[in-house]
Amino acid sequence: GNSVTQMEGPVTLSEEAFLTINCTYTATGYPSLFWYVQYPGEGLQLLLKATKADDKGSNKGFEATYRKETTSFHLEKGSVQVSDSAVYFCALNNQAGTALIFGKGTTLSVSS
């Protein structure tokens, strides 16, 4: 079946540090891949997405590249800020109009 595995948190970093959150997936076919972010007390917001192999999604300094050969979609940011503190979810969708399949989420805490 389809599944998403992401690194366990929490991840604790100092401001301006480099961030990597690993995400791998198992899926049939060619899913779309997503990173969603959840700030404290809020719902999930789409951070970035990629719909085919070698695509790079980017937003707010975050990037992730769809790697079919390694079935991965790792999230990176070169210099994190305190305001990036949140829970990050990797997800996949195999067919438009169907449900997303989420990883367990990774909590990021950035201190100044």
Next chain:
Amino acid sequence: DAGVIQSPRHEVTEMGQEVTLRCKPISGHNSLFWYRQTMMRGLELLIYFNNNVPIDDSGMPEDRFSAKMPNASFSTLKIQPSEPRDSAVYFCASNWGANTDTQYFGPGTRLTVL
């Protein structure tokens, strides 16, 4: 444009009581999803609708849970009777399913069953 609206934002109830959660999707969206978030299980799909019709309810835990979508702008998730293990954050999400796979989430309802 207003996003997905959920009510109430917080609900505290006692075991055995009926609980009704409400969701208004983004206008024009034709797919609606109910997810539940817990520490133990993370985010999991409960049920989703396309054009007001339930498509996949395999995530609904048991008969105590029911969901309806009487029209394109409103959906409810009901738990009767509620139990402490139902305590979680319940999210509603919507999208224009035929053309996009990106879902838009509401702020969630935090349910506590005592």
